Amino acid sequence: ASQAATPKVCLALDTGGIDDHSFNASAWAGAQTVKSLANVSYVVADANNPDYTGEVNSLVNNKCNLIIGVGFLITSAIDAAAVKNPTINFAQVDDPGLVNGKAIANLRGLTFATNQVGFLSGYLAAGYSKTGTVATYGGINIPPVTIYMDGFAKGAAYYAKINKKTIKVLGWDPADPKTGVFVGDFSSQNKALQITKNFEQQGADVVFPVAGGLELASAQEAAASKKSVVIGVDSDAYGLYPTALHGVWLNSALKGVGASVAAVIKDQAAGKFNNAAYVGTLANGGTGLAGYHDLAAKVPGSLQNAVRALGKAIATGTVSAN
Amino acid sequence: MSLELRGITKSFGALVANDSIDLRVERGEIHAILGENGAGKSTLMNIVYGLLKADAGEIYVNDTLQEINEPSDALAAGIGMVHQHFMLVPVFTVAENIILGHEKSKRNGTLDLDQIRADIKRVSDEFGFEVNPDDLVENLPVGVQQRVEIIRALIYDAQVLILDEPTAVLTPQETDELLKIMQKLADKGTSIIFITHKLREVKIVADKITIIRRGKVVGTAQPSASQEELASLMVGRHVVLNPDKAAHPIGEVVLSVKDLAIKDHFGRTIVKNVSFDVKAGEVLAIAGVQGNGQSELAQAMINLEEFVEGSIKLGDDEIVGKSVKRALDDGIAFVPESRELDGLISTFSIAENLILDRHDGAPYAKGINLNPKVVKEQAQEDTKLFDVRFQSVDDPISSLSGGNKQKVVLARELSRPVRLIVASQPTRGLDVGSIEFVHERILAERDMGRAVLLFSTELDEVLALADRVAVMYRGEILAIVPSTVTPQELGLLMAGVVHA
Amino acid sequence: MRKPLLRSFSLRALILPALAFALSMFFGGLLIALSDSNVLHKASHPIAFIKAAGASAGNAYLALFQGAIFDPGLAKPHQWYLAFGPLSESLVGAAPLILAGLSVALAFRAGLFNIGAQGQFIFGAMAASYVGFHFHMPIGIHLVVAALAGTLLGSIWGGMVGLLKARTGAHEVIVTIMLNYIALYFLQWILGTTTFLIPGRNDPIAPPVLQSARLPLLAGSNFRLNAGILVAFAVAVFVWWLLNRTTIGFKFRAAGANTFASKTAGISVPFVMTSAMAVAGALAGLAGAVHVLGDNFQLTSGVAGNFGFDAITVALLGRAKPLGTVLASLLFGALGAGAAAMQAKTNTPIDIVLVIQALVVLFIAAPDVVKSIFRLKSLKTAGGLVSKGWNG
Amino acid sequence: MKNLSAAELRRRRGVYTMAILSLLAFIGFGLIPASGRNVTYGFILDKEWILIHQWVIGAKSASQLFAGIAMLGSIVAYMQFRARKTIRVASAITSAGLLMSFLSWAAAGKFIPFTGLLQGGLLLSVPLIFGSMAGVMSERSGVVNIAIEGELLAGAFASGVIASLTHSTTWGLLIAPFAGAMISFLLALFAIKYSIDQIILGFVLNVLVYGLTDFLYKRLLIPYQSTWNSGPTLQPLKIPVLWKVPILGPIFFDQTIIVYIMYLAVIFIHLSLFKTKWGLRTRAVGEHPTAADSVGINVNRLRFKNVIIAGMIAGFGGAYFTVGAVGSFGKEMTAGEGFIALAAMIFGRWSPWGAVGASLLFGFADNLQGVLSITGTPIPSQFMLMAPYIATIIAVSGFVGRVRAPAADGAPYKRGGNA
Numbered sequence A: 001a002s003q004a005a006t007p008k009v010c011l012a013l014d015t016g017g018i019d020d021h022s023f024n025a026s027a028w029a030g031a032q033t034v035k036s037l038a039n040v041s042y043v044v045a046d047a048n049n050p051d052y053t054g055e056v057n058s059l060v061n062n063k064c065n066l067i068i069g070v071g072f073l074i075t076s077a078i079d080a081a082a083v084k085n086p087t088i089n090f091a092q093v094d095d096p097g098l099v100n101g102k103a104i105a106n107l108r109g110l111t112f113a114t115n116q117v118g119f120l121s122g123y124l125a126a127g128y129s130k131t132g133t134v135a136t137y138g139g140i141n142i143p144p145v146t147i148y149m150d151g152f153a154k155g156a157a158y159y160a161k162i163n164k165k166t167i168k169v170l171g172w173d174p175a176d177p178k179t180g181v182f183v184g185d186f187s188s189q190n191k192a193l194q195i196t197k198n199f200e201q202q203g204a205d206v207v208f209p210v211a212g213g214l215e216l217a218s219a220q221e222a223a224a225s226k227k228s229v230v231i232g233v234d235s236d237a238y239g240l241y242p243t244a245l246h247g248v249w250l251n252s253a254l255k256g257v258g259a260s261v262a263a264v265i266k267d268q269a270a271g272k273f274n275n276a277a278y279v280g281t282l283a284n285g286g287t288g289l290a291g292y293h294d295l296a297a298k299v300p301g302s303l304q305n306a307v308r309a310l311g312k313a314i315a316t317g318t319v320s321a322n
Numbered sequence B: 001m002s003l004e005l006r007g008i009t010k011s012f013g014a015l016v017a018n019d020s021i022d023l024r025v026e027r028g029e030i031h032a033i034l035g036e037n038g039a040g041k042s043t044l045m046n047i048v049y050g051l052l053k054a055d056a057g058e059i060y061v062n063d064t065l066q067e068i069n070e071p072s073d074a075l076a077a078g079i080g081m082v083h084q085h086f087m088l089v090p091v092f093t094v095a096e097n098i099i100l101g102h103e104k105s106k107r108n109g110t111l112d113l114d115q116i117r118a119d120i121k122r123v124s125d126e127f128g129f130e131v132n133p134d135d136l137v138e139n140l141p142v143g144v145q146q147r148v149e150i151i152r153a154l155i156y157d158a159q160v161l162i163l164d165e166p167t168a169v170l171t172p173q174e175t176d177e178l179l180k181i182m183q184k185l186a187d188k189g190t191s192i193i194f195i196t197h198k199l200r201e202v203k204i205v206a207d208k209i210t211i212i213r214r215g216k217v218v219g220t221a222q223p224s225a226s227q228e229e230l231a232s233l234m235v236g237r238h239v240v241l242n243p244d245k246a247a248h249p250i251g252e253v254v255l256s257v258k259d260l261a262i263k264d265h266f267g268r269t270i271v272k273n274v275s276f277d278v279k280a281g282e283v284l285a286i287a288g289v290q291g292n293g294q295s296e297l298a299q300a301m302i303n304l305e306e307f308v309e310g311s312i313k314l315g316d317d318e319i320v321g322k323s324v325k326r327a328l329d330d331g332i333a334f335v336p337e338s339r340e341l342d343g344l345i346s347t348f349s350i351a352e353n354l355i356l357d358r359h360d361g362a363p364y365a366k367g368i369n370l371n372p373k374v375v376k377e378q379a380q381e382d383t384k385l386f387d388v389r390f391q392s393v394d395d396p397i398s399s400l401s402g403g404n405k406q407k408v409v410l411a412r413e414l415s416r417p418v419r420l421i422v423a424s425q426p427t428r429g430l431d432v433g434s435i436e437f438v439h440e441r442i443l444a445e446r447d448m449g450r451a452v453l454l455f456s457t458e459l460d461e462v463l464a465l466a467d468r469v470a471v472m473y474r475g476e477i478l479a480i481v482p483s484t485v486t487p488q489e490l491g492l493l494m495a496g497v498v499h500a
Numbered sequence C: 001m002r003k004p005l006l007r008s009f010s011l012r013a014l015i016l017p018a019l020a021f022a023l024s025m026f027f028g029g030l031l032i033a034l035s036d037s038n039v040l041h042k043a044s045h046p047i048a049f050i051k052a053a054g055a056s057a058g059n060a061y062l063a064l065f066q067g068a069i070f071d072p073g074l075a076k077p078h079q080w081y082l083a084f085g086p087l088s089e090s091l092v093g094a095a096p097l098i099l100a101g102l103s104v105a106l107a108f109r110a111g112l113f114n115i116g117a118q119g120q121f122i123f124g125a126m127a128a129s130y131v132g133f134h135f136h137m138p139i140g141i142h143l144v145v146a147a148l149a150g151t152l153l154g155s156i157w158g159g160m161v162g163l164l165k166a167r168t169g170a171h172e173v174i175v176t177i178m179l180n181y182i183a184l185y186f187l188q189w190i191l192g193t194t195t196f197l198i199p200g201r202n203d204p205i206a207p208p209v210l211q212s213a214r215l216p217l218l219a220g221s222n223f224r225l226n227a228g229i230l231v232a233f234a235v236a237v238f239v240w241w242l243l244n245r246t247t248i249g250f251k252f253r254a255a256g257a258n259t260f261a262s263k264t265a266g267i268s269v270p271f272v273m274t275s276a277m278a279v280a281g282a283l284a285g286l287a288g289a290v291h292v293l294g295d296n297f298q299l300t301s302g303v304a305g306n307f308g309f310d311a312i313t314v315a316l317l318g319r320a321k322p323l324g325t326v327l328a329s330l331l332f333g334a335l336g337a338g339a340a341a342m343q344a345k346t347n348t349p350i351d352i353v354l355v356i357q358a359l360v361v362l363f364i365a366a367p368d369v370v371k372s373i374f375r376l377k378s379l380k381t382a383g384g385l386v387s388k389g390w391n392g
Numbered sequence D: 001m002k003n004l005s006a007a008e009l010r011r012r013r014g015v016y017t018m019a020i021l022s023l024l025a026f027i028g029f030g031l032i033p034a035s036g037r038n039v040t041y042g043f044i045l046d047k048e049w050i051l052i053h054q055w056v057i058g059a060k061s062a063s064q065l066f067a068g069i070a071m072l073g074s075i076v077a078y079m080q081f082r083a084r085k086t087i088r089v090a091s092a093i094t095s096a097g098l099l100m101s102f103l104s105w106a107a108a109g110k111f112i113p114f115t116g117l118l119q120g121g122l123l124l125s126v127p128l129i130f131g132s133m134a135g136v137m138s139e140r141s142g143v144v145n146i147a148i149e150g151e152l153l154a155g156a157f158a159s160g161v162i163a164s165l166t167h168s169t170t171w172g173l174l175i176a177p178f179a180g181a182m183i184s185f186l187l188a189l190f191a192i193k194y195s196i197d198q199i200i201l202g203f204v205l206n207v208l209v210y211g212l213t214d215f216l217y218k219r220l221l222i223p224y225q226s227t228w229n230s231g232p233t234l235q236p237l238k239i240p241v242l243w244k245v246p247i248l249g250p251i252f253f254d255q256t257i258i259v260y261i262m263y264l265a266v267i268f269i270h271l272s273l274f275k276t277k278w279g280l281r282t283r284a285v286g287e288h289p290t291a292a293d294s295v296g297i298n299v300n301r302l303r304f305k306n307v308i309i310a311g312m313i314a315g316f317g318g319a320y321f322t323v324g325a326v327g328s329f330g331k332e333m334t335a336g337e338g339f340i341a342l343a344a345m346i347f348g349r350w351s352p353w354g355a356v357g358a359s360l361l362f363g364f365a366d367n368l369q370g371v372l373s374i375t376g377t378p379i380p381s382q383f384m385l386m387a388p389y390i391a392t393i394i395a396v397s398g399f400v401g402r403v404r405a406p407a408a409d410g411a412p413y414k415r416g417g418n419a
């Protein structure tokens, strides 16, 4: 691995770009936190015809020392480039970083057990719900999305089990991963709004949207109807959206993309780049809940404690989120 | 009111359509303008009516200079026009069409049609028209549509009335009525400019005749002048008006139609129990007032109609229910009523238009391969044969005048082996020169032993070409008479009068 | 239209497009500069402001050029040719666009407005990918079979539209719009099925197509330039031939120009509708196949990107003529490739390219506007293709 | 009855389709299912007068009941058809019956918030209705309008940003029409003055708006979100008394001002198009411009005016996405609804009510799939999402058939051109 004084670090973002209120944004934010150690820049895949290979090539040509692929769609481009350019270091978000099953020296995978934080969110939602009905929906039916939803459903079920309550989970059924409620894309705000309305009419009072920026729509509906609260996803929604909505964010399920990216960059800067797969968990802070913010008062202390405890239990493995 | 044009000049690019034209029309005068296709008549009139802007020249109404830049100016000056291509919105009712541009609204802002209905009734009664203000124009026969245009002009009391080829689409009866109406209007002081290709009409109504050739006034004539004189003035050479129809042998039956019935898209019966035969070397003319089902009958001959019952036999093979292509290949030549719409593709070159219906046969195509060289050579021949005037066979057909367009259609249909020729209104809108040519061609085909089914609203044409005449009325064939029938009898039949 | 392919193409005919392009770049530049905070901060000192603005736009465009055509920075000792890498990228991007563009153009000439290239592209890509990774066949044969599979599925998906219109009169614009969504969701679904999942993984990325099914590289392993572009050129010539030199093309153009006259001349309009849409679909399907077999290799839910809609723009920009479509696609390919680099180097949002593309089309479609801006009364211009609206 | 007209054949095909579907529904939904479970329909959203709160009925018997109604409906339709009378009402009843029969089957053991289902359908079709109205406005006067998508998006962007900067939804609403008008001004200018192909234009304008809004979004709305992109949203206004009407009330009369304006716009456009001087002239200009010109109507000026107004309508509709729904602007948030609106306009045969009907059909189908995927179906999510699009294709090819655009739609008018 090359030891540039201040390494040139380049992020290959997916089409969402630094403003997707989701993993791309977190990655960029994470990189910003270590600006002092490296000069960081990014490219975004062209939403019109995403050409990931071209995107990564442009970074290779741009003489970057460390290239971080963000978004699972970029995986194969990063793998190829890593094999082709042993002198450049690579990292790939949402991918174990193996090339046909084997690890290679200059490629590090960054994955996240978001089902764990999903599980916590589900538990929290179930505990907070007055109606006993909680709901989740996704942007499109793909693993990075459904992992959260799956954890959420299981967490809620877990709450029901240990508290001998009946909790209804709308939008996702772990037993039947082909079905579920999805918007169909990540941009149709008014569809997301309508889905949230429909959830409320089915009695749901906590909604967990796993659809990037579309969580805004759910928050708006919640604020207007006062019938539900929302758990944000990926980054802390509380800070991302208009202050008028502060009252509806029950919490946010963090995906430590930023932290992981920062970690890799630190290693690079210190010349300690390695290919040990990084898995963000509750244990290592790679995922976790953001905080209750304005609703802290409304969430019973007992519940907050229970959630905290559950977090520890999952971290130590006494409870499994799968 | 008098109208005078001084030095009107208009050119389209290189082509000078009107070349400093002077013209004076007195109050109550019927002034006929004669000229070949493309002579510049419509252009001149469109200028008077404000639809086109003259490059030079002045227009005087009652000897005072009038600025006419918009149709509204013309209307304001009391100039009305019935256009060659009707200016009616097909999906509107008669009343809507007439009120258009002169709308009056009720207090609540909605359209007020009552007044106009009354006006329509008044004018109709005065001139004995039968027009229902609430009929959709698209459902009216052409003759009636033209009435609507005239009514409009009269309601907005035009002092000068321009009629551009008004009789091109009318039957003898309708024509005679129109001529009477024109007289009546003239007597009441309306000045009329009357454009036509039909010398007979000119001689009947015109007080004065101006002849235009290639955009220039080439002379004036009195109605007393003979048709031959007028014709040669127009075309600049001698023309034969009545082709001689030599006697000739008649062969066996080529086309036989039995109990034919046709419905339109709205399920209305347009043609019913029609039966007739056409023999080789014979011209059977289907005469009749526009809108009595001839168009549909003609279309049915090559299966262009969708809802047909009965039988059409060409030789031994049945046509009904087969594809259009099949009918054409069986040996039917089809000259459609509207060359612009059904006959030609305006963006295609002359050569391409010449192979529309046989582009996938030899010699033009081998397999799916078109052979442009052959197509071009063939086009050169066909056009020479049919004396089409053009710069290059690669020019778009739209650059030709109506007469030449029609010759292209004939060239296409007749320069392939056929047994039957179906021709609808083959000379509509054509000038005498072109008409002469078309007529000679049709007779030549007949003499070559082909069967000809001619659809025409032109009495003279029917009598000049037909061996037998079938008269259509309200979708049925009223009678089939020999061509020795007198125009009067024929006219009565076309009007639906069968006398014992 | 019986001119040989190249006569419809003259240098003179390039003056306007060039000016139109310059104009669009100018407006794009304004946008870049005026939205650049570094520039805005200097608003108080006119001179500095203009300098900064010039620099801002200048750098962006330099990067755009370097990303699209030629970037000396890429040359390595004894490997100067590497500087042409960007050009290769541009061509790679242009290939599928040409094919999809031809699809739209051909349908347009037959009087049909094919908004459905996107969906047809998707099905083409799907089929090609499946054949490409699932079967094992000898080199060459595998490639051909995969490409044909894509073409076939695309043509079915497209022909369906023509058939529906011929049979029921359902308007192709409605049907194609709907079919695009259906195709997309179908793709999302199938990517989740075990057939299309990489063993041991669960993210919706199909396995890469096998080497034996990939389009051969044209310029060595340093460049992604592959035979796809040649396929595209060949097909462009084919389409030109089909339209202008065959009886089928004659029928297409006739029915496209005047349905009534065509009917009267015995041309079966339903046949034209169905076959024209089938051929159009085949072309778009092939585009998808070329994309997957040439540079993308792995099927994802975003595989079609925006090709199907860019296709409409390039086809219209190319006046629905094969040559024009090819040229337009090359331009768009270059802009697309340059955009990524521009963003990498100058952080200029990639979307500015959309603006430039739109302006180019606008100005080229509106010669009079450009002429009046540059005072070029004399210059003669080919009339645009006439839109016939919905009634075809 | 032999030799039916095309229209009649289409109608007959429609009748038969309905009859067959009804029968299938009766057997499939009514007889076959194992039965037992109930379906619960909820009829209340808010504190409206309660007629019935809930309606619990056996899924099986409900399916039978409604399928029965559908069958009756189709029989009536057939008799009407034989009598050559209009079959609109009968078909409406049949379709409704079919739908309810299906719903009762699909929602067995579930709770269906009936009122909410309809209200949601209405809300989802709001942008479609505005969009298709814009289409009707401009195409009736002969200018093809594919730029609806762009006009919607521009309206959404402008209203969002302005509302955010001024902290006032009112300003957002006021600005939106002008944003749409800016786009349609380009359309009018290039299409009418420079007579450029209108289909190219529409497409390009969409691309242009996508590019501009995406660009500005990244350059301004993201960095300065709190000031530029944190707009307020409209609150629903209950119309006194009306909103309490059972079922209908909360659906139609508990909405934001945008929806009320939509009602007025549709009625107004319909009336003016068919009952006023302006409408007569507009239709004339769209059908036969030369004729209109020859009676002294300034064709191109009228077209220009109408295209601009069309843009304002769509632009205003765009405001629904931001101030009407989520407040902030989201990248490409119209997500192709402008094209659905275009389809709805054609589907609706260029008539205001037709377009409204098509839009509602689509919106309702979309929400129905949403509700059903919540209550749970065995059908994979992606196929549920397809449903509204498939439904549209079936409707278009099964019932609508060939449509006819205004004769001069898309043809630039130049005087003295070939008549």
Ligand SMILES: Nc1ncnc2c1ncn2[C@@H]1O[C@H](COP(=O)(O)OP(=O)(O)OP(=O)(O)O)[C@@H](O)[C@H]1O
Pocket (backbone or CB within 6 Å): B012, B015, B017, B035, B036, B037, B038, B039, B040, B041, B042, B043, B044, B084, B401, B402, B429, D416, D417, D418
């Ligand atoms: N809008 C136009 N643009 C270019 N040339 C035109 C236009 N209108 C007419 N012309 C040309 O001007 C000439 C005169 O046309 P015009 O229609 O006045 O002839 P016409 O006397 O009315 O012929 P016809 O007797 O067939 O009606 C024709 O040769 C035609 O080619």
Ligand SMILES: Nc1ncnc2c1ncn2[C@@H]1O[C@H](COP(=O)(O)OP(=O)(O)OP(=O)(O)O)[C@@H](O)[C@H]1O
Pocket (backbone or CB within 6 Å): B037, B038, B042, B084, B340, B398, B399, B400, B401, B402, B403, B428, B429, B430, D416, D417, D418, D419
């Ligand atoms: N815009 C135009 N450009 C070129 N030629 C034109 C134009 N308008 C009319 N012409 C030509 O002017 C000539 C006369 O016009 P006109 O429409 O009267 O044709 P026509 O001979 O009367 O045939 P028809 O009776 O079918 O109209 C025709 O050749 C027609 O093609």
Ligand SMILES: [Mg+2]
Pocket (backbone or CB within 6 Å): B041, B042, B043, B084, B164
């Ligand atoms: Mg004329």
Ligand SMILES: [Mg+2]
Pocket (backbone or CB within 6 Å): B037, B084, B165, B402, B429, B430
């Ligand atoms: Mg004429």
